[in-house]
Every structure is written in structure tokens, then in C-alpha cells.
Amino acid sequence: MKLKFLLALSGLLFTFGGHAQKNDSLEPQKRGQAFYFEGLGSGLIMSFNYDTRFNKRNDGIGGRIGASYFALDHDGIFTLPVNINYLLGNNGHYFELGAGATFLSIKNERSRHADDYDETNEVLVYRGKSQNVLGNLTFGYRRQPINSGFSFRAGFSPVFFTGNFIPYWPHVSFGYKF
Incomplete structure (x- = not known):
């Protein structure tokens, strides 16, 4: 019984x-969406980013776009990282894989040295603007809540450009998933 x-x-x-x-x-x-601040990483020094999944899930394929601008003395540096990424995992814990490109624009306008003068006793000033596109990869951990809340990312974002490769470029991000 x-x-x-x-x-x-x-x-x-x-x-x-x-x-x-x-x-x-x-x-x-x-659809999983987040805004976050990233230190180092694809934005090189720092960047503000928007990330979204391409389907109505918290994992799977997605993309991100970011922007940053910072100035040092009379130099200005602007970056625009754009990446495709894939999140593997569940319950808010993910391994992130990604690849993308970062547009980089550097504007220079300063004197070489305070004691550099030309023949008319004018301080030598040089102006220039350089632009480049850098490739980047993303390998890291992402803590992103299932619904909404604090988001965290950390890992490595190798950077490559004409004849150069930086394999251990780290990234750390803090943000909000909504």
C-alpha cells in the first residue's frame, strides 16, 4: 500500500x-542587453560599450559597439571598438569568445620640446592625425545576471595590427544588464 x-x-x-x-x-x-565600462581591452585604454544578443536569449551570438576619447596634453585619442561575440554557459556565468576591429584616430598638436625653436625664434609645433584599424580577439569570463543587474567581465583581448601582435592585453568591465 x-x-x-x-x-x-x-x-x-x-x-x-x-x-x-x-x-x-x-x-x-x-534579449540580453548591457551597458558597461571597460578598462583596457578592445578600446585600448578605456571605453563605454553597448552589448546585445542577436536572439531572445542571454547566451549565444551577439555583438558590441563602444567608444572612447581621452586627451593627454594636446594629443587626442579616439577609439571605436566593434565586436562579434559568443557566450557559452548558463545561469549567469559565461565564457566569452569574440573577434572584431577597433578604429583608432590620434590627433597631435604640440611642440616637440619647449626649447625647440626655428630660425624665427618660434616654438616648433607639429600637427598630425593618424588613423588605423586594429584587429582584436576576446577570451574571458562574463558574469551577467539572468534578468537584470550588475554585470562583470574579465579576460584577455589580444590586439594585432600591421606587423605587431600583443597577445596578453587584459580587459576588465563593470556594467548593468537590462
């Missing part, structure tokens, strides 16, 4: 458990 009761109770619980899982899977999921 007890065995029949336990079997019936187990069957009932499995039925309700399966029904609850079935209903959860029918609910539409929201």
Missing part, C-alpha cells in the same frame, strides 16, 4: 514538475 502511494505521489510530482518546466519554456525570453 505504501509503495503504491509513493509511486503515485512520485508520478504526480514528476507530472507537475514537467508541466512547470513546459510552461517556463513557452514564456518568451528577453
Whole structure:
């Protein structure tokens, strides 16, 4: 008698458990989106970024775009990182793989040295603007809540450009997933 009761109770619980899982899977999921600040990484020094999944999930394929500008003396540096990434994992813990490009623009306008003068006793000033596109990869950990809240990323973003490769360029990000 007890065995029949336990079997019936187990069957009932499995039925309700399966029904609850079935209903959860029918609910539409929201696309994973986040804003974050990144130190180093694809933006080189720092950048503000928007990241989204291309499907209505928290994992899978997605992309990001960012921007940064910083000035040192009379030099200005602007970066625009654009990446495709893929999140592997679940329950808010993901391994991130990605690849992309960063547009880099550097504007110079300063004297070489305070004591550099030309023949008219004018301080030598040079002006210039250089632009380049850098390739980058992303390998790292991402903590991103299932619904919304604080987001964290850390890992390596190797950078490559004409004749150069920087394999251990780190990145750390803090942001908000919505």
C-alpha cells in the first residue's frame, strides 16, 4: 500500500514538475542587453560599450559597439571598438569568445620640446592625425545576471595590427544588464 502511494505521489510530482518546466519554456525570453565600462581591452585604454544578443536569449551570438576619447596634453585619442561575440554557459556565468576591429584616430598638436625653436625664434609645433584599424580577439569570463543587474567581465583581448601582435592585453568591465 505504501509503495503504491509513493509511486503515485512520485508520478504526480514528476507530472507537475514537467508541466512547470513546459510552461517556463513557452514564456518568451528577453534579449540580453548591457551597458558597461571597460578598462583596457578592445578600446585600448578605456571605453563605454553597448552589448546585445542577436536572439531572445542571454547566451549565444551577439555583438558590441563602444567608444572612447581621452586627451593627454594636446594629443587626442579616439577609439571605436566593434565586436562579434559568443557566450557559452548558463545561469549567469559565461565564457566569452569574440573577434572584431577597433578604429583608432590620434590627433597631435604640440611642440616637440619647449626649447625647440626655428630660425624665427618660434616654438616648433607639429600637427598630425593618424588613423588605423586594429584587429582584436576576446577570451574571458562574463558574469551577467539572468534578468537584470550588475554585470562583470574579465579576460584577455589580444590586439594585432600591421606587423605587431600583443597577445596578453587584459580587459576588465563593470556594467548593468537590462
